[in-house]
Amino acid sequence: MAEIAEHIKDPRFVLQTRNLTRQFDGFFAVKNVNFRLARDSVHAVIGPNGAGKTTLFNLLTKHLAPTDGAILHEGEDVTRLKMPAMAKRGVVRSFQISAVFAGLTVQENVEVALLRSSGIAWSVLGRISKRSGVTERAAALLRRFGLAEHAATMAGNLSYGRKRVLELATTLALEPKVLLLDEPMAGLGREDIGRVTALIQEARQGRTVLLVEHNMNVVAQLADTITVMVRGEILAEGPYDEVAANPDVIAAYTGRAHG
Amino acid sequence: MAEALSVRRLEAWYGESKVVHGMDFSVGEGEVVALLGRNGAGKTTTLKAIMGLLQRRTGSIRLDGEEIIGAAPFDVARKGIAFCPEERGIFASLSVRENLLLPPKIAEGGIALDEVLNLFPNLKERLDSQGSKLSGGEQQMLALARILRTGARVLLLDEPTEGLAPVIIQQIGRMLSHLKSLGFTILLVEQNAGFVCGLADRHYVVETGRVVDEIAGDEFERRLESVNNYLGL
């Protein structure tokens, strides 16, 4: 506990973990990870498949409970909090496999998130259209994300790539303070990768972004800091150029030198 | 070169909405052919139509000259086409081993299990895990690995590199070249132009459910600009 108290004093970091560990039947998916997410930075986690990146995400967002260790958010110990509580504290994630509300239209998908962030989700008898501009804000978001023409489409009928874009739009609708993106570019075409990269650039203003991404071009463009995970542990950490030149990283992850 | 797979005037629907509007292309025996196109262009739908997974489709799909458009999915598979789907399709309740052994052998000439596992060492370590417990990339590897055993000669791969680390992508590229040298015929859907470049013999560009251009493998680099154009860069 003394250790945690020390950390509280460091306001530069939004999220910190202390010896975070998660075991699955004796297998360490995440092992003694001390991770710090600096305020207002874009931080990328890379690493080979199965390195524990998604698990780390799940731990940070409470989809999984850690076997050991602690998580601090804004200096407070949040290790025991439940999933929705993290979202309410402004820590929101996207999923590696696209997750949309398939039976709702694209517009309705975004509106659901806006209902939460505008605090009227529990209104049992109100109407959505008349409330706090939710409809207009959703429409604006969809325009920004190039989904406006699909606003009335059932989200389940979108192509895979568009589902991912929609998921990102929904996540951003919550105006999260900390945005955790698990492979936001997977399955996207170049066009969309360009657009989503620009969107993330824009979205980072005033917030902290943590992303897992295998597309190194994107990582190079976006990230201030990169953490490389291998077998549940942190192998290297630093700015792109430094990490990309690290021979251990090349061997474990990037393979032959690669832009 | 003999045509292994030829698709003519293919149209396909989801319910009431038509998604593929007259596709025409062919894949020669032992060739690697890539379908490129933006999100929502209808690439996945084309593969599903070939497998017989869509209820409504018209036109002609020939495998070694034999018409298969009316065939049920299990018949298509038995005639020698194997499919690696977009969202991986790992059976969550089966172990990795069971997933690997699930597709029945339909002919001789598949790659032996040991060899497959050597290609994907990650899987070897996790043979007894449940499918759902694998990481995203491991699932992608499993999806690829499990169709290599079956002896099918024509492989349909839907974005096989998605979500994989660069090292593994390079490994898969080498593996596909190796498969090609073994005589497999491969139809590949990809958005990663860097990956298909140098691998595919021919590229078809798909836009709104039609083939709008064909680019030979050796022309690819020269025409990179128009490819980027098509893909919206």
Place this chain on the structure above:
Amino acid sequence: MTTIFGVPSAVLFGQLLLGLVNGAFYAMLSLGLAVIFGMMNIVNFAHGAQYMMGAMLAWLLFNFLGIGYWSALVIAPLSVGLMGIAVERFLLRRLYGLDHLYGMLLTFGLALMAQGALSNWFGSSGQPYAIPAELAGGRNLGFMFLPNYRAWVLAASLVVCLGTWYVVERTRLGAYLRAATENPMLVQAFGIRVPRMIMLTYGAGVALAAMAGVLAAPVYQVSPSMGADLLIVVFAVVVIGGMGSIMGSIVTGFLVGLIEGLTKAFYPELSSTVVFLVMAVVLMLRPAGLFGSRLDNAGGPHEAPAEAPSSSPRTQMVLVVTLAASLIVAPLVIYPGFMMKAMIFALFASAFNLIAGYGRLVSFGHAMFLGSAGYVCGHAAKVWGLTPELAILTGTATAALLGLVSGWLAIRRSGIYFAMVTLAFAQMIYFVALQAPFTGGENGLQGVPRGMLFGWIDLSNPVNLYVFVTVIFLGGFVLIMRLVDSPFGRVLRAISNHEARAQSLGFEIDHYKCVAFTLSAALAGLAGSTKAIVTQIASLTDAHWSMSGEVLLMTFLGGVGTLLGPVIGAFVVVAMQNYLAGLGQWVAVIHGLIFAVCVLAFRRGIVGEAAAWWRRRKPHGAGPVPAPVQAASGK
């Protein structure tokens, strides 16, 4: 004579043996259910009927053709299994790739038909079936007497159970079957003839049920209703064990039988409800069931039915005004008694639709709210002398409370498990209603006074009563309309689509579901209370599972997930019952038939189909109607 805790040991062991025999049947039936469910994602509601058909067939074979037990043990399962194959080939097959619920509804309809038809032909009373000569008698074990036949049942069921377990868990065929459960299309794409495999699996599961039926014939009385009540207990067993594992179903089956036996020996009053209590405890402590894994993804998130876009406030105004106007005019041409009954059921169905249509939590136990509210309201008006509005309030509050408690437990499971849990709770309430001192048992609570509304409006005046019911119905309807369109309603739909995603957006999904369920229960209770005042009686039929089936029928016939659907469905069903009242058990057959036709031919229901037709006609509508995606099956 030795006694154990005051119970003679012979009695205790006798009850334990009986419990084990019952357990053998639970095990065999829940095993068949688990196999069918595991492979096809269908909760086979016809399982009880198929068990009954096995027993009935054995009885028929003996009484009409003189064919004995041992031959029947082969013939009956084979023929019922073949019937099952036909059902799969021609009916169930059309439902693959759709929500799992449809399979449940279809088999429920089939069960109603089978049970109704056999009752018509052979009467509903129990018939004895003789123990085969080879197994007559028994032996004295010293501490108890063991009848040979019971020993045989135990041995046979063990062999059957373990054999099934081996095939599913340890063979390649089993792996195919398990994979096909998750993604049948993909398994087909690997070259496996999934349709045929599924057909044979269903046939085998059904044959297993029929075989249990033949084994049961000499133990219990053979009657067309022998399967229905047993099935509900088996559902509870399945929830306790968790359907994930075959071995789990077997062990739980025997375990529950034993617990029942013990209860019968020590505290017989509780013996019919103990299973459900155990279920509640298990849900509290281990929601996934004793042997269940956490894989509860019943009702895949990707196959949402076509949802009618919510209508504008103006359209809704028009709708309500039209509805009110026609209800006011109606008594001029239609018998008001009918109108009131239909309105009450329309409210009940709309309440049900709130949770089933918009929250996609299909409850199979809504009768418990209708029934219990009716009893409490009746009791309050008759015994406590409360005015009708207070009595109705009391009834509604009771239903809400019951909804809160049962909902709090039931929402721990989703999809079809949810249906089974609610059904089991409702059965428990039914037994309570049957045994409690103030409900009047089989006769019901009669002579409920209508009383003076607010102390000054006399409800025995037919005009007053009609207006009163109309106001309640319209009030409930408008409330539901607003709820569905409210932010809360939207969140509910989102949750029903993808729970994990909703959670990650910061919604406490359990709270939303629980509140929705409670609201639905309260509104159902409002209908039940009003019914008690109007009909002046609260009876067991309102709490029986067949009432839960009826409300499902109304909602699905009218159009689940549409506002007007349940209302129209209720009117149609009530009208039909009025016209067909003289037909006795055939009404059940007709209900079953409608279920089957609805599920097979028009899943969107009357209102949903009409809306879809309307949108198709209007070419400029927002894109094509997304038809429910259907799996390709063969050609």
